[in-house]
Amino acid sequence: MKSFSVATKIWLSMLVLVLAYLGSQVLAWKLEKNLETQLRLIDSTYFVLSRNSERLIGTFEEIQQDFMTAVMTGETAALQDSIPKKNALLQEMGHLLNLPSLPVNTSTHLSKLLEDFKTHFEAALPLYTAMIRNEHGADATAKAEELRLGKESLHSRFTELRNSSQEALQLRMDAILSDQAASRNLQWIVFVLVLLVTWLTTSIVIRNFICKPLLMATELAATVEQGNLDMRIEIDSEDEIGVLVRTLNRMAEGLKQKAEAAQAIASGDLTRQIVLSSSQDMLGQAFSNMSNNLNHFLSEVHESVVQVASGASQLHGASQELSSGASRQASSLEQISSSMVEIGAQTKANAQSAHKANDLAVQSRQLGENGHQQMARLLEAIDAIAKSSREIAKINRVIDDIAFQTNLLALNAAVEAARAGKHGKGFAVVADEVRNLAARSAKAAKETADLIDGSVRRVENGTEAANSTSVALNEIVSGVSQVADLIHQISQASSEQEKGISEINKSLVHVEEVTQSFTANAEETAAASNELSRQSTVVENLLGNFKIIKSDSVKTKQVLGNKPAAAKIPPPKTVTAQGVKNQSKGWEELKANANSQVHSSKAKDLISFGDDEEFDRY
Template sequence: MKNKFSFLNSIQFKISLMLITISTIILICFGIFSYFTNRAKMTNELKYIGEITASQLSKYLVAPIWNIDEGQLNETIRSAMQEKRIYSIIVREKDGKKILKAFKRGKKWELIDSKEENNGKYVIKNKEILFENEKIGLVEVYATLKFVQVELNYLIINIIATMLSINISLFISLFLGMRKIIIYPVKKVMDGIAVIKEGDLSVRFNIKKNDEIGKLTKALDSMLEQLNERANIAYSISSGDLMQDIKLSSEKDILGKALQTMVDNLNGFISELYRAAEQVDAGAKQLSDASLSLSQGATEQAASVQEISSSITEIGSKTKSNANNSYVANQRAISAKNSSKSGVEQMKELTDAINTIIKSSKEITKITKTINDIAFQTNLLALNASVEAARAGKHGKGFAVVAEEVRNLAAKSSNSAKEIATLIENSNKNTSIVNKIAGNTSVALDKINEEVIDVAKFLSEIATSTSEQAQGITYIGQGLDQINIITQNNTATAEESSAASEQLYAQASEMRKLLSRFKIKAESTSL
């Protein structure tokens, strides 16, 4: 069924059908014309036969009618009806109504006598029978159309047979002729196009004709040559060769223009991509070095913060000890104050207390010196921490604030230590005076009591300051712990950044290797 429908839809069938239809219409028109022409001719011929027969009988029947010779009359009529197309002859009397003699055809077309009128469709010709210009009778000749219709039927059959013969001959001629001239070349073109549709551009038709099909196949061969050339260019482009020079076939060469645009765009794109890869490569290298340096700095910073934290812990411990000593000194000063009221009898205890004060003052002097040294070291460490925080950028802002706070606390500690040193120095002077005038204790007791009160006041202030300093150092320790956590996070982030930079550098190098396989035009760049 598929092949049948394919044939019915073919050009060969359509052209053949069209030509056969035209031929059939022409033959039908010719047949109709021939039919009516022959019919008119046969009818006229029949009329002519009837006219001639009637004219001859009007002459030949004069004697038989005048002589009333029935035998001769019959013989004359029978002789005239030898023409098969004459169906009947009627001889009437001179009135033209009464039948004198009549013959007609029987079922087997034999001649029989008849006294009846003829009914039917006939070609009728009549002629008067004259004798010496006097009418003695009337002869009527009836010619039948039966043989005319038979001949016309034969003519129709011949026309149909001729039409069929011509159509069959025309169809066979067209079928074979078109098959050789049109169908075979068109089928070859169709088969070639089917192969081209599959992507094979090596097909060539090579039909050497000067007609339209030959020109078509030559155009197709030329088009395939161009397409094959463009395909080779596209293949070279896909292989990385962007140095292709594409020539346009005409201003309407859309494919050529598209290939030109693609090559130009790819050249520009690859050039920009290569330059970007170089920049990424250099940037990744710099970022990798900076990340490595940042990682090392963060590690060193973490170690420094750890050392500072240990030092602050030690300072806190000593500050607490100093606070305890200050408290003890304060209690003893109060005791000295009470003892000074006891008078001379408690001088020995006062002397011992003064010696104790001198000893404690020496210890306090050492402690204040230590505090001063610690404050100096803390100030240096805080200064270094500020520098490292500035290097760390935004990640070191919090650390810079804490470092500044540490410096302030160190300054306070240094000032407090200086004040303590001053107080201790004054206490030592007063104690020396008390020791020198011990013999005059009773006289100077009131003055000693006042000095002891001042010492107690100073020691109370020292205890308060030392307690505040201990609390501040605790805060510093907490801040340093936070700084330590941040520093460790910075270290981890720096290490991750360094690893990512190394990976970025490796990927940039790989991208440059991939781009190096492209060959682009000199005006773009050289890969």
């Protein structure tokens, strides 16, 4: 049963109910079948016996009535009427003897009654006939008395048969009613027993194999919900509920491991590894990401603190050099200013010359474009001439064809004139002239065609030359355009250079003013660097409370509490936009507080540490 699934257990419970129901139905069918058999027996035997026994009494009384009528009327015909009734009575009694399942005593009684009736009738018929005919002897009275006694005996026996048949029918009916009541009671008892057994079986199965494990699983889930992760359930069932309980046990175990890891992380131990239950373990992934991010964050913070400490010491020395460098920078700025004045004058002259060259280049480009347009129109005219020459050549070929056809007509006319004899001489002369004219036309057409062909070739040569010239002009125009563009760019650059030099002169004046402020700010920077060094020591001591996993990217100690020697400041790491975005809010506030402590209001206006991309990450 433990290896069955929940559905199988429920189906087995239903099967018990179905089997019990089928058993009760089979029992009811057997009882109904027995009742039906008894009813059929009553209908075919006892009811027929009771009904026909009443009929036998009536027939017997009718026969006796016929005998009395015949004796009193003295007619023998009345005696003959009793014979069919006698036969009917005997036939009816024989039918009763053949009834199925007839009781033995009833059958014996009926057989004896049948024999006695036959004897009585065989004795009564001749006696009553003799009495009607007055042929009876001295013993007629004794025989009549004997017949009377026999008649009364037969009547009482027929009555007894009727009464016994009715009593047997009533007893059978009472027995059937009693059996029916007993059958109904038995069916109710079986039905109640079936319901009870089915209820007990189903209750045991559902309670022990479904409800009880579900209650234990619910208790485990409620315990886990309350935060107690130590409870486990031992179950050896292989059904869905067993799988559910074992899954809940594994879930509680996994949550307990994650809770222990969270406690370790909360106590500062970031070396605890998080074991994921699966690739969909969101809580495990969250703890793992949190541990990794904290490891990475604290490593970066410690490294940043080390670099800040080193940078603070170097910043103190640099601030000392800044003051002396500021004075030297002031004298250099005076020399630069005088040089920039001369460069500005020369740049202004260059800008004016560049503007003039730009104007000339623009004019040259316009002339080149005009020549290109004229060459394009020349090419169009040459193309038109070539097209006209080709059309003339076509017309000349038509003339040549006409001359050829005329020559053929003249030849045909000469042949016809020769056939006509002397009557065709004049026509022959005309045909000869026409042939000569056709020959001259063909010759002239050939000469014209040669001239046109030569003209077409020369036109094609001229077209090729014009195309070459057009290409050359295009290149010239392109070169002139490029030169014009370059000169224009030079002109613009000269103008911008002139403006830039003017701005540089203004900036130099401002730089000179700022340089004078550097000396005072250098002292403030030295004081701020000392405070920054002290704060970095405090942060480093706080970070010493955490243990993190060794990383190849961290160049410090395994334990962050070990303070490295302050050497030359290492080159700062490249900080991406995503890395800056992922820094904690607390670190941003710490950085803002440090900036507010290090820089005075005047130093912030002159030296913005936030503009330094590399320094901003510290």
